[in-house]
Amino acid sequence: MSVSVAGSPPETDPVPAPWARWWLYLWGLVAVGLIAATFFIPFYWWAVAAGIGFGVMEGVGLLREGDPYPPLTHVIHRYVPRWVAFPAIYGFTGAAGSVWLHLSRPGRLGALFALLGWFTTHFDVTFDETKVAEERQKRHLLYRGLSKAIGRRDDPGSVGPAEPAPALDPSGPAERR
16 A cells, blocks of 8 residues: 655655555654653664664665655655654754753753754745745645544635634733633
8 A cells, every 4th residue: 555645746745656654654663662762771772773773764765766665754754844843853852862961851951952943944944935835735734634634524625724713802811801
């Protein structure tokens, strides 16, 4: 079974080919497993596991262009919006570094790195019109997918919220009480 390329337009998709669904699930399993292992095993053993898990899969993903086994970067590019991917990657890197360097409060360092990832994504997209259009399309696809998942039965072409957001009260929250 393969996954269609509907997630990204052909001109921006790094590998315009159907991908094996089991390969995508395996990527998810390896990535989540390595993220979880960060907090329970020493760096040396984590690096060995990452070399095997990520190394082998990335190697297979880079062997032939257009095959159903993409490298993780292409999977992330196709399915994950930048504003989610970069803060997550930066955040987990900061938290992992905190654990391995025996610094206190890995959550705080992870949050700081995640903020840096968000800033990077925000300003990078702000200055690159091609990325703005690409991210806008991913956001619309995400809204459409969420709408289907929660069972909204509106116009199939609609992308945004079902109803317009209520107007803000100009008096502010303190005066409303």
